[in-house]
Amino acid sequence: MKRKVNISDIHKLITKDDSFVFSDDDRKAILEDSNYESINSVWEDSLLYTPDESFSPKAGFDSFKNRFDISNDSRSTHLIKNAGIDVKQKPRKIFYLRKMAVAASIILIAAVVSVLFFLNTATKYNTNDNVQNIAMIDQSSIVLDKQSTLIEKPGYGTDHRTVVLNGKANFDIKKNKDLPFKILMGSSSVEVLGTQFDLSNMNGIIELALIEGKVRFSTDGGESYEIIAGERLTYVEKTLKINTSKIDDYSVFSWSNNGLRYTNASVSHVLTSLSQYFDYDLKWSGHSAELCTKITMTNIVDPKIDELVEIIESIVDIDLGVDHSSKTIEVININC
Amino acid sequence: MVEDNIILDLLNRSDEKGIKLIFDQYYRYLCHAVYKVIPDTHIVEDLVQEVFYEIWKKRERLQINISLKAYLRRASINKSLNYVRAQRMKFSDNEDIKERFVDDDNSHEKVELSELTEVINQAVESLPERCRLVFSLSRFESMSYKEIAEQLDISMKTVENQISKALKILRKEINIYHKS
Numbered sequence: 001m002k003r004k005v006n007i008s009d010i011h012k013l014i015t016k017d018d019s020f021v022f023s024d025d026d027r028k029a030i031l032e033d034s035n036y037e038s039i040n041s042v043w044e045d046s047l048l049y050t051p052d053e054s055f056s057p058k059a060g061f062d063s064f065k066n067r068f069d070i071s072n073d074s075r076s077t078h079l080i081k082n083a084g085i086d087v088k089q090k091p092r093k094i095f096y097l098r099k100m101a102v103a104a105s106i107i108l109i110a111a112v113v114s115v116l117f118f119l120n121t122a123t124k125y126n127t128n129d130n131v132q133n134i135a136m137i138d139q140s141s142i143v144l145d146k147q148s149t150l151i152e153k154p155g156y157g158t159d160h161r162t163v164v165l166n167g168k169a170n171f172d173i174k175k176n177k178d179l180p181f182k183i184l185m186g187s188s189s190v191e192v193l194g195t196q197f198d199l200s201n202m203n204g205i206i207e208l209a210l211i212e213g214k215v216r217f218s219t220d221g222g223e224s225y226e227i228i229a230g231e232r233l234t235y236v237e238k239t240l241k242i243n244t245s246k247i248d249d250y251s252v253f254s255w256s257n258n259g260l261r262y263t264n265a266s267v268s269h270v271l272t273s274l275s276q277y278f279d280y281d282l283k284w285s286g287h288s289a290e291l292c293t294k295i296t297m298t299n300i301v302d303p304k305i306d307e308l309v310e311i312i313e314s315i316v317d318i319d320l321g322v323d324h325s326s327k328t329i330e331v332i333n334i335n336c
Numbered sequence: 337m338v339e340d341n342i343i344l345d346l347l348n349r350s351d352e353k354g355i356k357l358i359f360d361q362y363y364r365y366l367c368h369a370v371y372k373v374i375p376d377t378h379i380v381e382d383l384v385q386e387v388f389y390e391i392w393k394k395r396e397r398l399q400i401n402i403s404l405k406a407y408l409r410r411a412s413i414n415k416s417l418n419y420v421r422a423q424r425m426k427f428s429d430n431e432d433i434k435e436r437f438v439d440d441d442n443s444h445e446k447v448e449l450s451e452l453t454e455v456i457n458q459a460v461e462s463l464p465e466r467c468r469l470v471f472s473l474s475r476f477e478s479m480s481y482k483e484i485a486e487q488l489d490i491s492m493k494t495v496e497n498q499i500s501k502a503l504k505i506l507r508k509e510i511n512i513y514h515k516s
Contacts, residue, residue, distance in 0.1 A: 015480075045510060049460045049475075056364075060385065159339075159340070159403060179406075
């Protein structure tokens, strides 16, 4: 008899609440339950909740000082008391010395911080012709595409989770609400709310395609966009133009499987990305592929160029030639 | 953004600037976190300020092994749960869902949110009080059923019921948005 699944069972499984242990059969029943997808989606969406109330730090601090008398308790008062000077007088010299002492301390701290910063230098990953898997200290994993650079700033995983990307990468980020994962790219950044996505920052054009979850994309100009699964964002740094769209024609490099994945992608998109992936030139002239069937291929592990070309030729009425010596893919004919 | 060690050093030296920096950097963040548990702006501000005052009182012997932000969040949430317990808040399980779109007068002050975020905000804020509290502790503080039950002195079964109720209400509201 099939197990009865409650909404809270789904919730317990999603949140991995270790107060509850599910057998394999129970787990299967929950995952197959008709409510699972919608509850999972509601759970993910609810993370977007952001109270509208604006709390002013300045007003808060003023109120704090009215409520709690901290001035009588501070170092300046101690110094004045110790010096035997009436608080109402202006203790210029001591105030000056105090300011100097504070300034000296701050300079000293800044110097120590700077030294520590340089001693604790950033970790830089720089790929040439290979894709690199990077296991981060916080259990996030990043797969860095060829010809890309990722810089992990000092203090990553303890003080912050900020990286700098130049090139293309796939991110699978471990959730941590206290330390949001942030990717800096020129004049923009992406703040991750727990998700999996592809991101590229090449020649001043940033492309973000979301596979799961949500991310927040922000520019230095103060624009901010929340992108959810199934959406794509393109940002051109030079013109500051941002475009968002549903992903209905896209390819995603499924890096973690060392493979490729295409969903409803156009022939031109597939061939262009394949040529980039294998580092082959694409020769294509005089043939339109606009009317061709869209291509969907998933879980292609350890892809081989010849096999992929055969698969494409079996899906679309197209003749392709591959020349390994000159590293070229040629579109010979299209009959769509 | 001033580094934690600089703020802590200022506090250790009883410099008021330390507490001012904490306000500048973390006040809004902490108020939002506490507001998710207790949706009353005055109480929220009072509680967060009390946390800051406690920090100030023990400034000279303050030792924090995690990030200051994480420490302050944990302290603020604990403070708010103490408040909930001290008030012995009475909730009605049959409380009606609050009217939607109640307060639109201050729309000019609101942060620009995406449509979905706005729907989620209204849906979460429409939840009955206890339902919202239990849901928030699970969603935003990652607390288990057991922890929520212990903190609020309620049964695990009640936690289960309130979570289910919250998810059903939210699903209904979000579905209306998707269909419209």
